[in-house]
Amino acid sequence: SLIVVMMMGIPGSGKTTIARMITNIMNDIDDYDLQSGRLWLSFNQDALKNRGNVVVKTREALQEGYCVVIDRCNIDAQQRSHWIELAYQFNAFIICVIVPDSMDVQVCAPRATLRGDDGLHDEDTNWFRVCRSMQSSFQRPELNEGIHAIYPCVDSDGVTRLLNALAHFRRGSHS
Numbered sequence: 001s002l003i004v005v006m007m008m009g010i011p012g013s014g015k016t017t018i019a020r021m022i023t024n025i026m027n028d029i030d031d032y033d034l035q036s037g038r039l040w041l042s043f044n045q046d047a048l049k050n051r052g053n054v055v056v057k058t059r060e061a062l063q064e065g066y067c068v069v070i071d072r073c074n075i076d077a078q079q080r081s082h083w084i085e086l087a088y089q090f091n092a093f094i095i096c097v098i099v100p101d102s103m104d105v106q107v108c109a110p111r112a113t114l115r116g117d118d119g120l121h122d123e124d125t126n127w128f129r130v131c132r133s134m135q136s137s138f139q140r141p142e143l144n145e146g147i148h149a150i151y152p153c154v155d156s157d158g159v160t161r162l163l164n165a166l167a168h169f170r171r172g173s174h175s
Contacts, residue, residue, distance in 0.1 A: 002092035003067040003169055004058070006083050008074045008141060009102030010134045011127060012112030016044060018099055018153055019071040025163055026067070026170070039065070045072035055082060062090040067170065075103075076139040084146040093169050096141040097162060098152040103138050105131040 005022060007015035023040045041061045043054045054072065061068050074080045080096065087094040101107040105128065112127035141150050149169075151162040 001169060001171070002062055002065070002087075002090055003166060004062070004083055004087040004092045004094045005067075005069040005166070006074050006080055006094065006096045006147075007069065007071050007099065008080075008096055009099040010073060010075065010105070010108050010131045010138075012108035012110070012115075012131065013101045013104070014099040015073070016071055018097065018159065019044070019069045021159065022069050022097075022163070022166065026166055029167060040067045040069065042069040042071055051082065055086065058083070058086055059089075062086070062092060067092075067166075073134060074141075075134050076137055077142075077145050080141060080145060080147070088146065093148050094146065095162075095166070095169075096147045096150045098141070098150065098154075100154045103135050105135050 005019075007019050009015050019042045023042045026040045041057075043057045043061075045051060045054050048054050048057060051072070054070065058068050058070065070083050072079075074083070074096070084094055086092075109128040109131040112125075112131065141147055143150065149165065151158065151165065153159045153162055
């Protein structure tokens with residue numbers, strides 16, 4: 001079964017770290033694709049520059065049978081709707097992952113600031129302002145948006161539960 005995992009949280013909340021963990025671990029335990037050596041791909045909006053590019057890459061990956069992790073903020077129902085609609089087009093199971101400090105500006109803004117000019121982020125960005133703005137727009141994800149499952153990964157147990165669930169869903173058991 002195809003799976004789309006949507007990360008959710010403000011900048012500096014740990015989305016990319018957990019997205020990488022998901023793809024690395026799931027590629028280690030999942031059946032390998034003989035050409036690429038993996039069945040899970042992660043698309044980071046910062047690296048791809050805009051949502052449109054992430055949509056294109058996600059669509060291509062789903063068409064080719066890959067499971068996908070969407071590494072972007074997805075802080076409200078409108079932002080999440082793009083991935084939900086795309087997942088439904090491919091009959092994919094859609095999961096929303098809430099990262100540990102998803103909306104904590106006091107934790108996330110300094111982390112985002114410490115990234116500096118890493119090639120993806122502008123070191124002159126006022127991350128406190130960006131994070132506060134996103135925090136004020138935050139909408140908790142709900143199953144009635146069309147999401148099949150919501151996983152808060154606030155500690156290592158939450159991440160373990162998520163990885164176990166992903167392996168279960170990948171085998172085609174959506175119950």
